[in-house]
Amino acid sequence: MRILHATDTFGPTLGGIEVMVHQLATAQARAGHDVTVLTRTPGPDTEASPGVAGVCRRPEQLGALLRRADVVHGHVSAWSPLALRAVGTGAREDVPAVATVHSMWGVAWPAFRAGAVLGGWTGLPVQWAAVSDAAARPVRLALREREVLVVPNAVDTAFWAPRGPAGPRSEVTVVAVGRMHRRKRPLRLISVLERTRALVPDGTRIRAVVVGDGPQREAFRREVAARGMQSWVQSPGDLSHQQIRALYDVADVFVAPATLESFGIAALEARTAGLVVLAREHTGVGTFVTHGVDGLLSRSDAQMAEQLARLCTDSTLRGRMTAHNRSTVPALDWDNVLHRNEHAYAAAGAVEHACLCVA
Structure with missing residues (x-):
């Protein structure tokens, strides 16, 4: 054809x-x-x-x-x-x-x-x-x-498939991947992360890596610094698929804060790699994420922060979803x-x- x-x-x-x-x-x-x-x-x-x-x-x-x-x-x-x-x-x-x-x-x-x-x-x-x-x-x-x-x-499910067994971690690594564009809401993600950190006990170590470039990248970095979050929130800019794939090997949760997400290719890649996916309700991410099975779907930014805090502190819940995602290949x-x-x-x-x- x-x-x-x-x-x-x-x-x-x-x-x-x-x-x-x-x-x-x-x-x-x-x-x-x-x-x-x-x-x-x-x-x-x-x-x-x-x-x-x-x-x-x-x-x-x-x-x-x-x-x-x-x-x-x-x-x-x-x-x-x-x-x-x-x-x-x-x-x-x-x-x-x-x-x-x-x-x-x-x-x-x-x-x-x-x-x-x-x-x-x-x-x-x-x-x-x-x-x-x-x-x-x-x-x-x-x-x-x-x-x-x-x-x-x-996505290429073979490329994004988990590599090796999931080992114990000393910290919870949260990842977001997407264009630093207003439609993807990277600045709102900062508020979600800040609220999450306030809800999580001090003894729980969290690292957030926000991957991507675009018109709001510098504003994102300035806001992270202004809120004193630069010690645990990183923004490395664009990464190759190979670099993102390596990041997923040591990550736990993928966060998609956009409310106008028609599908969510990056979220599907993370889900295929075994990460627990946290996204907003009524978006395209619901095509491949069932609430409570592959991840959690939020009605608001406030609920997203609460759910992320729960995933950071409840290792049993996080482990159950991780095991499901690592063993179940999406049909997409x-x-x-x-x-x-x-x-x-x-x-x-x-x-x-x-x-x-x-x-």
């Missing part, structure tokens, strides 16, 4: 969509598909080859790429003009089109609904999808005329999720055929 992915942002930019599209395209190319990624992000073009996806960074090539594509797959966030143009043009030119929403539209869905109606999207033969049930709910409200599938993200690996994408492509073809028959 000749697959064209359209994404406004891609590597070398780092983020959830960029990582997911790269991994999906790579997995599809390894499975024998002819895969090209079209993006607006500057960088070198690369040719597709057996097992390797090609990258085109010239949006003006959209027409030529669509003419040789069997399906176009757009990756949509809150603002994705290239992805939407690719999907819309493909649908109008009888190319099966899939649009996957990677963000949480939340209470803004009426604005997306108005844009969809005015732009004629409600009548286009596009197969819509979202990366989690939480992300799909507002999309279904905005595009009520169209079916919205759930096509989750995935690429072998399984590739089939979900192929189902969406087949559904897009069916939508296209049905619209042609009606016409």
Whole structure:
């Protein structure tokens, strides 16, 4: 199959969509598909080859790429003009089109609904999808005329699998990984950590490592210093997957404070590595974290601090969840999720055929 992915942002930019599209395209190319990624992000073009996806960074090539594509797959966030143009043009030119929403539209869905109606999207033969049930709910409200599938993200479960037995620790290590961007709420995480430290007995040693870079990194460091937390809260910036994997070998709990988390790839990687995951309710993390089994889900920042304090002090609870996560591999690996994408492509073809028959 000749697959064209359209994404406004891609590597070398780092983020959830960029990582997911790269991994999906790579997995599809390894499975024998002819895969090209079209993006607006500057960088070198690369040719597709057996097992390797090609990258085109010239949006003006959209027409030529669509003419040789069997399906176009757009990756949509809150603002994705290239992805939407690719999907819309493909649908109008009888190319099966899939649009996957990677963000949480939340209470803004009426604005997306108005844009969809005015732009004629409600009548286009596009197969819509979202990366989690939480992300799909507002999309279904905005595009009520169209079916919205759930096509989750995935990780390389073999790479992130636990390495060696879990040994005794002299301190509890808490990890967060993500862009230092307001939407990920890194500054609110400081308050959660500070409250946790106040709830935990002085004899319990805690170390927090907050990985990531972005526009709020310097503000994060200044706030940590202003609150006198720099002795136990570290912010090393961006780390490679290999470095994060090594960090997980000595970590206990992963914290995801974002309230607009459509999926949570970093949280899934940590869950696969055996860490207990602490996240907010009604986010995409609930796709792979069951409260009380894989981790804990919080209704508020205050409850998150209380739950984190409990995980730091209750070694029995933490140990039970850790044992479960280390012994149970999540189903969200690429072998399984590739089939979900192929189902969406087949559904897009069916939508296209049905619209042609009606016409």
